[in-house]
Amino acid sequence: MVKVEREKGAQMLSSKQRRFWVLRTLSAVTMLSACNLILDNDPRSLDPGAGGESAVGGHHETVGGATSSGRGGTQAESGSPSHEQGGEAGAGGEAEAGGHSGAGAPSSGCGAANASEPGCEPPVTECTPGTTGSQSVRCGACTTGTQAQTRTCTSAGTWGPWDTSAACMGVTAACSPGMPETRSVSCPCSGSKTQSRACSATCTWGNWSDTSSCDLTCCSKIVYCDTPDDVAKNRGTWCQKKDADCSNAEVDADCNASIKDVCGSVVNPLFIEH
Numbered sequence: 380m381v382k383v384e385r386e387k388g389a390q391m392l393s394s395k396q397r398r399f400w401v402l403r404t405l406s407a408v409t410m411l412s413a414c415n416l417i418l419d420n421d422p423r424s425l426d427p428g429a430g431g432e433s434a435v436g437g438h439h440e441t442v443g444g445a446t447s448s449g450r451g452g453t454q455a456e457s458g459s460p461s462h463e464q465g466g467e468a469g470a471g472g473e474a475e476a477g478g479h480s481g482a483g484a485p486s487s488g489c490g491a492a493n494a495s496e497p498g499c500e501p502p503v504t505e506c507t508p509g510t511t512g513s514q515s516v517r518c519g520a521c522t523t524g525t526q527a528q529t530r531t532c533t534s535a536g537t538w539g540p541w542d543t544s545a546a547c548m549g550v551t552a553a554c555s556p557g558m559p560e561t562r563s564v565s566c567p568c569s570g571s572k573t574q575s576r577a578c579s580a581t582c583t584w585g586n587w588s589d590t591s592s593c594d595l596t597c598c599s600k601i602v603y604c605d606t607p608d609d610v611a612k613n614r615g616t617w618c619q620k621k622d623a624d625c626s627n628a629e630v631d632a633d634c635n636a637s638i639k640d641v642c643g644s645v646v647n648p649l650f651i652e653h
Contacts, residue, residue: 504536512538520552521582554578566593567624595633598625599651604642606650615646620653627653 506512510532518526524547531539554560558578565571574587602617603610611617618634625633634651638644 502536505538506532506536508532508534508536514541518547519550520555520578523552523582524548524550552582553584554582556580556582560584561590562587566595567622567626567629568594568597570594593629595625595629595636597622598633599630599637601634601637601641602652604638605646611650614648614650616642616649618649618651620651 511529512532513527513529515525515527518524526543526547527545528541528543530541533539556578559575560577561573561575563571563573570593572589572591572593575590576585576587579585598621600619600621602619603614604616606614606617616638618630618638620627620630630653631651635645638649
């Protein structure tokens with residue numbers, strides 16, 4: 380009889396202990412739920428550093444043979460006082476596990492305004508806004524000169540266009556390919572004539588050529604249209620230089636023109652005396 384009474388007493392004590400821990404666990408869960416509501420239901424507010432998935436809701440644990448819809452981390456009770464420490468640790472584990480959630484985390488971004496924040500890289504730019512760059516480039520005839528150019532960094536951190544308005548300095552070439560040049564020269568007898576020349580692909584001038592003619596009537600004279608044999612054997616037409624200011628080419632040109640006008644044709648051999 381004594382043994383039976385003791386067993387009944389033990390069962391009653393065990394039942395009371397179960398109810399005690401069930402109530403204590405539920406009380407802890409209720410307090411945690413209230414805290415979450417106060418903190419806008421954000422479990423991260425309890426522990427922002429905690430990792431893993433949020434344990435709020437959706438998890439059921441069996442406590443002392445009864446089902447409890449507590450919030451994550453609550454451990455099953457065995458009805459023994461020796462599990463008191465473990466039960467409390469389980470309740471505390473809910474707060475720790477519920478302190479972090481990967482969903483809905485605010486992001487400040489890493490733009491230029493936040494570049495100094497930890498984990499943010501500064502924006503990639505070509506240059507510092509407002510700074511200037513300079514260079515010297517080849518220019519002019521056959522690229523024998525130099526030009527100083529500058530550019531400015533924009534507010535977006537990119538280089539603007541090169542300013543090419545500066546003068547080309549130090550050109551040593553005589554001319555630019557294809558460039559023409561004209562001049563006027565005096566004629567030996569009277570008046571003047573014009574000449575022109577063009578710049579070659581190597582930036583050098585070509586030869587002058589006449590673009591008008593001079594009156595060369597003073598440059599030569601006809602001695603004989605058909606020279607007599609007693610004067611000069613085997614000599615047909617004889618022409619002679621008259622003005623020392625005329626070149627040999629001008630004498631030849633005037634002589635041929637005079638023969639055509641005076642003699643009508645050349646009797647070979649033609650002798651021009653310069």
